[in-house]
Amino acid sequence: MLLFSLVPQELGFVQAAPLRVSESIVVRASPERVFDAFADTERWTRWFPLMYRAVWTSAEQAKVGAEREVALYGLGGYRERFIAWEPGARFAFTMTKASTPMARSIVEDFSFSCEGDGTRIDWVLAADPRTLGKVARPGLELVMPRVVRKAGQRLERYLTR
DSSP, rough: OOOOOOOOOOHOOOOOOOOEEEEEEEEEEEEHHHHHHHHOOOHHHSTTTEEEEEEEOOSSSTTTTEEEEEEETEEEEEEEEEEEEEEEEEEEEEEESSOOOOOEEEEEEEEEEEEETTEEEEEEEEEEEOOOHHHHHHHHHHHHHHHHHHHHHHHHHHTTT
């Protein structure tokens, strides 16, 4: 149940947010294939750790303005609105609702670029944390980069099947 409204943000928030957690990984697949996997919302549960539900909630899908809901074990549920949808290059969303009062605003930004025979994914979690988020910050800074690294490994296996 998504009880808490968040303040939607634009891409500029990624640089201006009070809390930023980031990680970079390389996946052996082209940026287009990696982006296609990101764009396939329902299949995130096959490769993104902790995610057990991901569904489109808007009539518009796969574009800026589209919305989806996701649920992650231990981190709760979120409604996300896409603020960047650039095939092969960038995938970003702002969260508009959450099941926990961790933050006032959250944006996740994934950028894709060629690196060797694969794709470099640069990920940033940007947030304006509430009290609970400030308390959880050390854990988030430790756990989330690990989750992203694991996601990269699982995505690579998923794409090479």
